[in-house]
Amino acid sequence: MxxxxxxxxxxxxxxxxxxxxxxxxxxxxxxxxxxxxxxxxxxxxxxxxxxxxxxxxxxxxxxxxxxxxxxxxxxxxxxxxxxxxxxxxxxxxxxxxxxxxxxxxxxxxxxxxxxxxxxxxxxxxxxxxxxxxxxxxxxxxxxxxxxxxxxxxxxxxxxxxxxVIVFPVISLRAPAVVASGSHLEKVPVGQRDYTAAFVFVGLGATVLGIALWNFGRGGSIAEFPDGVARLLEDVSYGYFFWEDTVWLFGVVFVVIGVALMAAGCLRVMFARSSAAADTDESATRQN
Structure with missing residues (x-):
């Protein structure tokens, strides 16, 4: 008490x-x-x-x-x-x-x-x-x-x-802080810092990308190649439409962000599986 x-x-x-x-x-x-x-x-x-x-x-x-x-x-x-x-x-x-x-x-x-x-x-x-x-x-x-x-x-x-800003920056500047108390601590020390950066930078990029995607033209990701071609053509004539540009950047940020988060989460999953296997092996030896 x-x-x-x-x-x-x-x-x-x-x-x-x-x-x-x-x-x-x-x-x-x-x-x-x-x-x-x-x-x-x-x-x-x-x-x-x-x-x-x-x-x-x-x-x-x-x-x-x-x-x-x-x-x-x-x-x-x-x-x-x-x-x-x-x-x-x-x-x-x-x-x-x-x-x-x-x-x-x-x-x-x-x-x-x-x-x-x-x-x-x-x-x-x-x-x-x-x-x-x-x-x-x-x-x-x-x-x-x-x-x-x-x-x-x-x-x-x-x-x-x-x-978008604070957690990604801290994950790069002080990764041990954002990893504290989470499953990221199960990742080996040599890989923990950049795994934390993958997760939080990826999260920030994804959130920013979704915002840009919605503030822009908001087309589907399947339209991305045509959008890039249209933007390059517009730039060649000396102008561009900001809605298309913002949307394209949004798609890029979302794709990069999801890829980074996936890489970080996979490392965490592998680390958890490895830790669980080591625990089971130790228990078997004790028995």
């Missing part, structure tokens, strides 16, 4: 320190800049009934900027174990967006409490055929939607940065 109590207290201490470290030092500056940009976007959206300006999206985007920055820091920090990485991964995805989304939501709620702000929304909506891109669903809906959407997108951005 004493050991369990001490472990629980240690967990609480680690989480408390992790959460306190999020809005500290340079992170605090980044958070304040993100909040300022988000507030600017809130006030700009009041008169942007057409939704033509980019600034109105800032209240939803900037929580993800801060969350992505928080997890990105792990790529250059010194890591001696997996615990700090896991703590930051969870806190960046679930907690960091709140430090930006909540203040923006509070400022937005306070702003619309003033009649002049509500009148500006009504005037912009009336001048745009009674439609407002940002506030058409009503003030109440917008007050809940903006912080919630910012928080959710922030968590997704932190997750994406983790999978």
């Amino acid at each position: 004493i050991d369990e109590s001490a472990a629980a207290k240690e967990d609480i201490r680690l989480w408390r320190e992790e959460i306190r470290s999020l809005p500290r030092g340079g992170n605090l500056v980044i958070a304040l800049v993100c909040v300022a940009l988000g507030v600017w976007g809130v006030f700009d959206s009041l008169s942007d009934a057409d939704g033509d300006r980019f600034w109105g999206t800032l209240p939803i985007i900037v929580p993800g900027v801060f969350a992505g920055w928080c997890i990105l820091q792990m790529t250059w920090r010194r890591l001696d174990s997996l615990i700090p990485l896991l703590l930051r991964f969870v806190s960046a995805c679930l907690i960091a967006p709140l430090f930006v989304a909540v203040p923006i939501g509070i400022v937005q709620a306070v702003a619309v409490a003033f009649p002049g702000v509500r009148d500006e929304i009504a005037r912009s909506q009336a001048a745009n055929n009674d439609f407002h891109y940002w506030w058409d669903e009503g003030i109440g809906s917008q007050l809940g939607l903006v912080p919630f959407a910012g928080y959710m997108l922030g968590g997704c951005i932190a997750l994406g940065v983790s999978l």
Whole structure:
């Protein structure tokens, strides 16, 4: 019981320190800049009934900027174990967006409490055929939607940065950290480092490839040869379509990523089989 109590207290201490470290030092500056940009976007959206300006999206985007920055820091920090990485991964995805989304939501709620702000929304909506891109669903809906959407997108951005950048970089810089506590530890020491890199770099390439694939033209992989030929022909005429280019890069990243992950996973499977065989042989000798 004493050991369990001490472990629980240690967990609480680690989480408390992790959460306190999020809005500290340079992170605090980044958070304040993100909040300022988000507030600017809130006030700009009041008169942007057409939704033509980019600034109105800032209240939803900037929580993800801060969350992505928080997890990105792990790529250059010194890591001696997996615990700090896991703590930051969870806190960046679930907690960091709140430090930006909540203040923006509070400022937005306070702003619309003033009649002049509500009148500006009504005037912009009336001048745009009674439609407002940002506030058409009503003030109440917008007050809940903006912080919630910012928080959710922030968590997704932190997750994406983790999978595409952070874990692959750490698997190259400190492979023992990402392999800690996993089946990768069963791989022989001489092969463990690049096996971990295969798995995590392959995962990052696959996730990035899927994103590019969907943001691009989104054709099937069977169309890849024709797509390459079409791109080369377009380039020969001095132009190209970005949708085709992004899609082609997406296909390449997915193929390379899956191949790397397969190579890493096969090594892990062989290592597990070898370890199991050695265990059975040892048990047989003892009997």
